[in-house]
Amino acid sequence: DAGVIQSPRHEVTEMGQEVTLRCKPISGHNSLFWYRQTMMRGLELLIYFNNNVPIDDSGMPEDRFSAKMPNASFSTLKIQPSEPRDSAVYFCASSRVGGLIYEGYTFGSGTRLTVV
Amino acid sequence: DQQVKQNSPSLSVQEGRISILNCDYTNSMFDYFLWYKKYPAEGPTFLISISSIKDKNEDGRFTVFLNKSAKHLSLHIVPSQPGDSAVYFCAATNFNKFYFGSGTKLNVKP
Numbered sequence: 587d588a589g590v591i592q593s594p595r596h597e598v599t600e601m602g603q604e605v606t607l608r609c610k611p612i613s614g615h616n617s618l619f620w621y622r623q624t625m626m627r628g629l630e631l632l633i634y635f636n637n638n639v640p641i642d643d644s645g646m647p648e649d650r651f652s653a654k655m656p657n658a659s660f661s662t663l664k665i666q667p668s669e670p671r672d673s674a675v676y677f678c679a680s681s682r683v684g685g686l687i688y689e690g691y692t693f694g695s696g697t698r699l700t701v702v
Numbered sequence: 703d704q705q706v707k708q709n710s711p712s713l714s715v716q717e718g719r720i721s722i723l724n725c726d727y728t729n730s731m732f733d734y735f736l737w738y739k740k741y742p743a744e745g746p747t748f749l750i751s752i753s754s755i756k757d758k759n760e761d762g763r764f765t766v767f768l769n770k771s772a773k774h775l776s777l778h779i780v781p782s783q784p785g786d787s788a789v790y791f792c793a794a795t796n797f798n799k800f801y802f803g804s805g806t807k808l809n810v811k812p
Contacts, residue, residue: 590745621802628708628804629746629791642799677745690736690793690800693745 590694592678598700604666607697610659611680619691620653620663621677629677635661636683668701675699705729706794708803715810721779723806725792728773732794732801737766737777740789740805749790750777782810 591610599605611618619634633643638655646653650669655661665672675698679691707726715721723737733754738746752759752766752775759766765778779786789805 619800626804627704629802631799631801634799679745690738690748690751690795693738693747695743695745 590678590680590692592676592694592697594697595695596698596700598702599668601669601701602667603701604664605668605672605699605701607663607676607678607699609661609663609678609694611661611678612692613659615680615682615692616658617681617683618655618661619679619681620661621679621693623675623677623696632663665699668699670701673700704801704804705732706792706801706803708792708806710806711804712807712809715782715808717784717810717812718781721777721782721786721808721810723777723779723790723792723808725775725777725803726773727775727794727801729794729796729801730770730773731796734795735766735768735775736793736795736800737764738791738793738802740791746791779808782808784810784812786810 593608616637620632622630632645633653635655653663675696677696679693681691705728736751737749739749740746750761750764750766752768757768768775787810789807791805792803793800
């Protein structure tokens, strides 16, 4: 099992540009989560999906952020237009609903986004 | 409004001594608590968990304690090793939604 795969690992973009982060969850996992890590707020949940359906997007900071999960093996997080304050590490995680909850999530290695 | 708080951003401990990382939460409905460890340039990895019906769970050098009346949990690492140096996040969950603290950076000095 390759784990949760995120791409790209690093992204540097100019303010105003569109940024798309990608995630491939673990096969068989039916929940997918997008988190953002910052120094001030730690790990913040942005949105999560169950069976490809968005369940809770209350953590999405504003309309510039959108997320999709077109199928069970792929999800994207898009920021348009990007701003310097969006600079952070973005993590994707997956889990099985009804699985062994004490295992929690499996996280990807993250995408470090820098908006200049 | 952070429901899970880690008030110590960093902790430094000598190798061989005990490391104690603390976490407080506000929601009495949380039913499971977990600790994650994160190395630089990697995603967080699961370390240990505890159900709300227990007050202690031990796994080798790692023990998690839960005090429900105080809404407090702690992670004890004994003995601490330099390889334990990492950022530790506590998390709490209900209904498959996890809330994370802001993390504590542990430095274990040789």
